Structure formats: C-alpha cells, structure tokens
Amino acid sequence: MNVAFYQGKIISLFTYERELWQALYLASLNNKVTCIHCHTPVQLQLSIDEPPTFIHSQLTEQCLEAAIEMEKKLQQPEHGTTHVTNGFQLPKSRMISHQQENSHVWKKPEFVEAIPPFQAAQQTTSGNLSGYRKELCERGIQFDDSQWEAVTTTEGPVMILAGAGSGKTRVLTARAAYMLTELHYSPKKLIMVTFTAKAAKEMKERMATYPNMNQTLLNQLMIGTFHRIFYKILLHHEPKKWASPLLLSMDWQRQAILKSAGREIDIDEKDFAYDQALTQISWWKNHMLTPDLVKTTNPWEEKVLYLYKRYEAIKSENQSFDFDDMLLGAYDLFKKHPDVLSRYQRRFTYVSVDEFQDTNKIQYELIAMLTKSNNLCIVGDDDQSIYAFRGSDPSFMLHFDRSYPHLKKVILNQNYRSSHEIVSTAHNIITSNRTRFQKQLIAQQHSEQLPLMFYPFNQEEEATMIVQDIKQKIQKGHQPNDFAILFRTNTAARALIERFIQSSIPFQLEMDGESFYKRRTVRKVLAYLRLAFDENDPKALTDLVGALFLKQEVIQEVKSLSIMEDCSFIDALAKVNGIQPFQQRKLRSLPAKFNELHKLQPYEAIVFIEREMGLADYVKKQGNEGNKMDRGSDDVKDLKEVAKQHESLEAFLQYVDHMTAKFEEFRLQRSATNAVQLLTIHRSKGLEFKHVYLIEAVEGGIPHDYALEALREGDKKPLEEERRLMYVAITRAIDTISISIPSKRRGKQVQRSRFVREMNQLSTRKLTHKGGTNT
Numbered sequence: 001m002n003v004a005f006y007q008g009k010i011i012s013l014f015t016y017e018r019e020l021w022q023a024l025y026l027a028s029l030n031n032k033v034t035c036i037h038c039h040t041p042v043q044l045q046l047s048i049d050e051p052p053t054f055i056h057s058q059l060t061e062q063c064l065e066a067a068i069e070m071e072k073k074l075q076q077p078e079h080g081t082t083h084v085t086n087g088f089q090l091p092k093s094r095m096i097s098h099q100q101e102n103s104h105v106w107k108k109p110e111f112v113e114a115i116p117p118f119q120a121a122q123q124t125t126s127g128n129l130s131g132y133r134k135e136l137c138e139r140g141i142q143f144d145d146s147q148w149e150a151v152t153t154t155e156g157p158v159m160i161l162a163g164a165g166s167g168k169t170r171v172l173t174a175r176a177a178y179m180l181t182e183l184h185y186s187p188k189k190l191i192m193v194t195f196t197a198k199a200a201k202e203m204k205e206r207m208a209t210y211p212n213m214n215q216t217l218l219n220q221l222m223i224g225t226f227h228r229i230f231y232k233i234l235l236h237h238e239p240k241k242w243a244s245p246l247l248l249s250m251d252w253q254r255q256a257i258l259k260s261a262g263r264e265i266d267i268d269e270k271d272f273a274y275d276q277a278l279t280q281i282s283w284w285k286n287h288m289l290t291p292d293l294v295k296t297t298n299p300w301e302e303k304v305l306y307l308y309k310r311y312e313a314i315k316s317e318n319q320s321f322d323f324d325d326m327l328l329g330a331y332d333l334f335k336k337h338p339d340v341l342s343r344y345q346r347r348f349t350y351v352s353v354d355e356f357q358d359t360n361k362i363q364y365e366l367i368a369m370l371t372k373s374n375n376l377c378i379v380g381d382d383d384q385s386i387y388a389f390r391g392s393d394p395s396f397m398l399h400f401d402r403s404y405p406h407l408k409k410v411i412l413n414q415n416y417r418s419s420h421e422i423v424s425t426a427h428n429i430i431t432s433n434r435t436r437f438q439k440q441l442i443a444q445q446h447s448e449q450l451p452l453m454f455y456p457f458n459q460e461e462e463a464t465m466i467v468q469d470i471k472q473k474i475q476k477g478h479q480p481n482d483f484a485i486l487f488r489t490n491t492a493a494r495a496l497i498e499r500f501i502q503s504s505i506p507f508q509l510e511m512d513g514e515s516f517y518k519r520r521t522v523r524k525v526l527a528y529l530r531l532a533f534d535e536n537d538p539k540a541l542t543d544l545v546g547a548l549f550l551k552q553e554v555i556q557e558v559k560s561l562s563i564m565e566d567c568s569f570i571d572a573l574a575k576v577n578g579i580q581p582f583q584q585r586k587l588r589s590l591p592a593k594f595n596e597l598h599k600l601q602p603y604e605a606i607v608f609i610e611r612e613m614g615l616a617d618y619v620k621k622q623g624n625e626g627n628k629m630d631r632g633s634d635d636v637k638d639l640k641e642v643a644k645q646h647e648s649l650e651a652f653l654q655y656v657d658h659m660t661a662k663f664e665e666f667r668l669q670r671s672a673t674n675a676v677q678l679l680t681i682h683r684s685k686g687l688e689f690k691h692v693y694l695i696e697a698v699e700g701g702i703p704h705d706y707a708l709e710a711l712r713e714g715d716k717k718p719l720e721e722e723r724r725l726m727y728v729a730i731t732r733a734i735d736t737i738s739i740s741i742p743s744k745r746r747g748k749q750v751q752r753s754r755f756v757r758e759m760n761q762l763s764t765r766k767l768t769h770k771g772g773t774n775t
C-alpha cells in the first residue's frame, strides 16, 4: 500500500518528500508508522527493484479497501496524480524540473546492455595431457595452455601478465611445486615474494596438497612479503641492530615520535593529521627520498618534512626502526657489503614476485639487486595497480622489458571467475586508461544476469536498499557470505555500517580507521552539541578548545574558573583572560549562542555552529592542511545528513553514541565466518564473492574527489588509478554485480560516475594479446 498514518496525518508515498523517506523508514522500524484503518504498525520497504511500499503484516480486506480509497482520494488533481515517464513514477501536480526528476522520484534499476555477444571460449587446453600436468588435473587442478606455459617457464626473466580471475595464484603455486618436485631444485634456491602474509600462507597450504610435496621441502622455502624476507636477512647479519623489541610496530609509537617533534614547532597535537603525515613520510621513504632529497610543494608538506627529519633523528638516537627501514636497511647492507649481496645472489637463483604491479621503488631496487641469475618471474596485472598512495607504480611493470630485454611474456587472459557480462562491463571501463598493456579477458561462461545499476536518493537510502535486498535474498536461501559490499573510502561506508548494525544480518567489517563519529572534525561538531546539553562535559570541552584555536592549557584554566566562580564550563570560557582580544570577543558571545543552540533541531544546530560559532574557520584551516583525501568539510556534510534523520538533539546524540559503541564492538568481532563482507575496494583485492554491491558510483565517490581535482590541475594519473579501482571492484564478482548510483551525495545533487558512462558504451578499442601500452 502507498498510504499510511504518521505524525498525526495521512501520508502518501506519491507525494511524500523523497528527502524524508529514510526518516520515515527509520520511524517505521520503530513502529511509528501505522495503517490508516487498523493502526497496526506498517513497515516502509525501500528496495532496489520495486517502488517503495508500506508492508502490512496483518493486512485485512478492510485495511486494503481503506488504503485504495485513500490513494484514489489523494490522487485527485488537487492532491496530484501520478504518471510514468521514462521509467519514473511522477506525481502530475508537482512541478518537477528535469534536474529534479532523477532525485525526487523512485527510478527503476537498469541493466548494463553494452555487452558484446558471448563466444564460447576456444579450446585452451591442448590434446592429451601427460606427466605432472595430468597428475594435477586428476586432482582437480586444471591448467589451460598459457597457464601451463607460465608454470613451466622457469629459466630466464619472465613476466606473467595475469588478468583478473585468470588463476594467478594457481599458476604461482604450481610453478614452485613443479620446480621442487619435478625439476628437483633445492628449495633453498627459491624466493617467493607475496603481497600479504595471508597469501604466503595460502600458497604453502595449496602446495602441501600437490603430488610428491612434503613438509620438509616447504619448510625450507623462503616465501613471504618483502618485509618478512628482507627482515630475516637483516636479522641474520645485524641481529643487535634489528632486534625485534626495537621495531616501532604500532602506529601510535610512530605517531608519538612525530608528536614530540611537532611540539618543537608548535603544531597543535589535537588538530594535526599525524596519521597522514606518517603516510607521507612512508611514501618518501618508499621512493628512497631521504629528507635532503625531498622537494615540498606546499606548507603542509614543509611541516611534514620537518617532522620527517626529526623522526629519523629521534629513531636513530633511540636505535629504533620502522617497517620501511627494513627494506632500506637491506638495501644499505647490500650496498655496503657486496660480498653479502653476492652470497644471496648465488643462493637465490629463482625469484618470483607476486602482485608486481604494486611494487614501489625500494622493492624494485632490491629485486633488481638480488636477481643476478636473471631467473626472475614477475606476476601481476597492470590494470589492478591500486597502491599509488603507498608508492607503488605500474610503470615498473609496464617498462620492465627495458631492464630485461630478453623478457618472455606470458599472458593469462582466460577469466575463470566471472560471467562474460561482468568481464565485458569491466573491460568497457578499463580500456579508457591510456597507460596499460592492451589485453582482453575472456570469460568461460555467460549468464542471464546482467550487471545492474540502481538509483537510491542518497547514501542513507542506498544503505537501506542494499540491506533490504540482501535480507530478501537470504530469506530465499542465499548465505550471508555470498555477499560483499565494496566502498571506495571508509567514510563512504558510514550509512551502510549503521544499517547493518540495525539489521539482524551477520556482517564483517574489514577496514582501518576509527568510527565516523570519532573523526577529528566530527568530534568537534559533536562537542558543541554535547556542551549545549551538558555545559560541563569535560571531553567535549577538550574538543571545543581545539575548534576555537585555543591552546590546550586553557582547559585547565576553564576548569579552575568554573570551580572558583561556580559556573559552567561555557560561562567560564567567557571569562578566560590572557588571550587575544578577538578571541576574547568570540568566547564572550558563546554562552548566549549555546543557549540558542539548545533550542534547534540537529541539522539546523550544525548549520548554526558552522556559521555562528566558529566551526567554519576551523574546517577551513583543516582544509589548508594539505590532506587531499580526507576533508573535514566533507565530514561535516556527512554529519548533517545523519542529523536530518533526527528530530531532536537528544535523539541524535543518543544515536551517535549507540552507533559509535556498536561500531567498536563489530570491528573487534573479526571471526564471523558466515557473514556479509563490508570492505574497501583496496581490501577486496585478490578476493572473490558471488554477489557484489558497489556503492557511490558518482563523480566524487569513484572517481574520488581528489582524482578529479588532480585532473583539473592536468594530472591524469590519479584518475587512471581510480579507473583501476573500479575495475578491481567489478572483477571481484562471480555471479552478480550491482552498482549504486545515488542522486545526492552530502546533500548535493551529483552526476553519475564517468565510469558508469564508460561501462555503458561498448569498448571499440582494438584488441591485441601481444602486450604494448595504449599510449
């Protein structure tokens, strides 16, 4: 039914503001929306593929008649009738401009139709199998001819260009097993570099099941991440210098050093993005840029460069080291002791590196140093290079043959994971990248399920629609772990996480970083709101002092004043002395403003804090801090969207506290086995799921705002990396991919992602399987 009773009046979904649907949905979860006839609670259903409707669990004929009667009445011309145009269900009486059409009415989902006809894969497995390949095949581990070529090419430099889902892991494990058990090479000769410790473990486990393999062989194999392997070498040669207690293994340990350096130049500890500074320093180190070689481009980087210098000096005084030092240390060791290097060169005559597209400079240099024998096998997919922010660069792979002119290339282009429809959609997008090897993946089977695009109003509705969709599918027999929801950034997942918390569906969160409500700028806004309620909230006072650009010492003064003068913290703030006159004026106006704030609804309150209470200045200063990925102003916009869903400040703050507590609880609960996976695209790399949802496929979402900004400044590289992220996301799907294109983001109308446009256009780029870049 389309009518219900809510807040003392009858409402119709045809005329009810779309902006308010989500609040209505939440109200219906709390039984506040009822049937107009029997007043039993009804639930608003916001689903991907059906127009919204109220679900009545105890529907009687009378209820239905009353609803139909009321719908008719409300559809009289003065109430507005509906008509359908281009798939939009539109109320006639409401003047709707073309712009508004997309956002104010529910729109039917659409399929990606730009799919070339499916051609059954050519025979890729030649004739009768024999020997080792046959043995493996009998164990259910088949190989196509290209895969087998990759397995058996053991001598000389080889690049395995492995498209998404083309069996890279299978090839790498079989290749190592082949060398050990068929060619009887000593395991001590092999080094296998993996991208994660988990991948190394998985490969060893797989190898253990191969014919003639035994644990003794596997135990002698040097397999692991760059850090693990080179740290082991360092420990062997310089055990005291690299003793594990000296490792700064935790972020907070490294940040503590930066903070102590920051105090030397008066950086405010609470308000500086030290986490970003650490990432920047690590980026410089991975590029082998010592402080004297760094060229800064803005004042923020200048500050970070100072911190970098001091960070290195303090570490060296304490004789401690970080993860980046492990690789730089190994490089120095080999440079200073050529004898040591040549020992390793003689020992490790067969080197393989997985996920080579994500290597950075120092890793590249170490591998180049080590592989004198030239028996180097690199495996990767330039289209899946997504770690530029950590210093990785696909050009190491693209230009690899410059260092190894006799390089043999093996291309794995059969995709064994996804349907033809999914593979073609991903292909339509990635071919717009200029810097890549030309290649096309070929799927093994096709499916009736075309990739789907759906159109929620905003992030809130997006999350609700996905949760409802998954719920319905689980009711029909799917398992929770059949589903994954991918997002570009952690903050994009806020609404989604909250909707899952409210649902009964088991889910697992794979993300770094804190809860949205603990983010620096969000905490500041919440501090104002909390103090409007409790003028003596000590935690909120600490955050407020930062937002007002006051030194942390002021906190003590405020607390003393409040005791001596028997007044609240807010009144005490107005009495603080010894500060600049303009600051004093600002503080004196605060008590009256907090009084005002108390009376406002959550959304209006945040606008008031921004405009009248100094938050805008704080956000602006944060924006100048050089952090392109993470903007405080975006956080405020996101928070406003949450605020819109609540009628009172009290309810809003209660919701925030509940969600923050639940977030921590769920984040710690890492062991859920049969759960929906919520993860960033970065974390989804190498994984596969039956059903994938990708959220926020809009300009600014993916591609991320920072890439669009770079593009405006003439730098196309970040946009290409975003395109690769989109490619990685889509190619995780085995059976279905559903792409969400909300009309609004952070309260503003947004355009669908340019990648959505690309995926709806059949790629006409000429295909070759011979390699060579598009440029």
Ligand SMILES: Nc1ncnc2c1ncn2[C@@H]1O[C@H](COP(=O)(O)OP(=O)(O)OP(=O)(O)O)[C@@H](O)[C@H]1O
Pocket (backbone or CB within 6 Å): 142, 143, 144, 147, 162, 163, 164, 165, 166, 167, 168, 169, 170, 381, 415, 416, 417, 685, 686, 687, 731
């Ligand atoms: N020759 C083959 N025949 C049948 N299935 C295969 C074959 N090779 C690989 N597979 C299957 O295809 C799927 C994808 O393989 P795998 O995960 O190794 O791909 P990948 O290249 O590592 O993917 P990505 O780079 O996208 O993470 C797996 O389920 C694997 O078991």
